[in-house]
Amino acid sequence: MSRESFRRTLKEKGPLSLRVHLSKKRESEIMHIAKSPVVTMAPTTPIYDAIRIMAKKGFRRIPVANPGTKALEGIITATDIIDYLGGGKKFEIIQQKHGGNFFKAINEPVRLIMTKNVVFVKTSSKISGAVKLMKEQNLGGLPVVDEENRVRAIITERDIANMFADRLSGVKVAELMSEKVVTALPKTTIFETEKTMATQGFRRLPIVSDSKIIGIITAMDIIRFFGSGKVFAYLQSGNIIQVLNTLAMEIATKEVATIEPNADIGKAAKIMREKNVGAIPVVENEKLVGILTERDFFKIIE
Secondary structure, three states, X not given: OOHXXXXXXXXXXXXXXXXXXXXXXXXXXXXXXXXXXXXXXOOOOEHHHHHHHHHHHOOOEEXXXXXXXXXXXXXXXXXXXXXXXXXXXXXXXXXXHHOOOHHHHHOOEHHHOOEOOOOOEEOOOOHHHHHHHHHHHOOOEEEEEOOOOEEEEEEEHHHHHHHHOOOOOOOEHHHHOEOOOOOEOOOOEXXXXXXXXXXXXXXXXXXXXXXXXXXXXXXXXXXHHHXXXXXXXXXXXXXXXXXXXXXXXXXXXXXXXXXXXXXEHHHHHHHHHHHOOOEEEEEEOOEEEEEEEHHHHHHHOO
């Protein structure tokens, strides 16, 4: 089946079928799959509290809302935190404002590093509109707000990928995967991983040895690491260098689900849903040849 004919098939079977169920609760289309109620935080919330909530709940992003009106004011993501704690330009704040003192830095309010101009959708929006925005803005999730700009829910690329997991078929993994994969080595440190993620714009790096995948490190692995009690003790003492020099392999996932390039994307989607992961490395003859992410599914979802 060609990709264009698959698009047509998907349109015929796709989001429109949700309308059959909507009348029961009189929900809008997007609210049918968005997560609600949603966890939000005030702009004054310390960054370390955001890290702990993300680590505990498994959230990659948290909307920032006015504590009184609940109006959307920003969004804090795992990528923002990785950028701040060593990855990119926001790391300069720690060096310039706090002289490298990480403990002071993590007690700054989230408004210091949050994204202020937030891309969002309304509760009345269609799922197709959310997909289009995520594609255009290269975003993994969008807050959902009502007519008064109050945060009501959040919709992510995983919500959409899971919704389509049972409908995706007829296209090979090789057609959608990214062939140029940025990887890490067994000796790569967390600091080096953060810098790569921040500068290259990736949330996950396969760890390879002799072209074979031996692990995968994600932004959320790093968030959970920084949210642990052991690391907090290092942050309090100011001894952050030992933390940043930890090998990424120590906190990476070692048992990595993989898929072959000739496999159907439906199989890949189901594995990703079952494992609750946002990407699956593509392996041929035990060698890494690509990576398939939730966002790659958007190439054929319209």
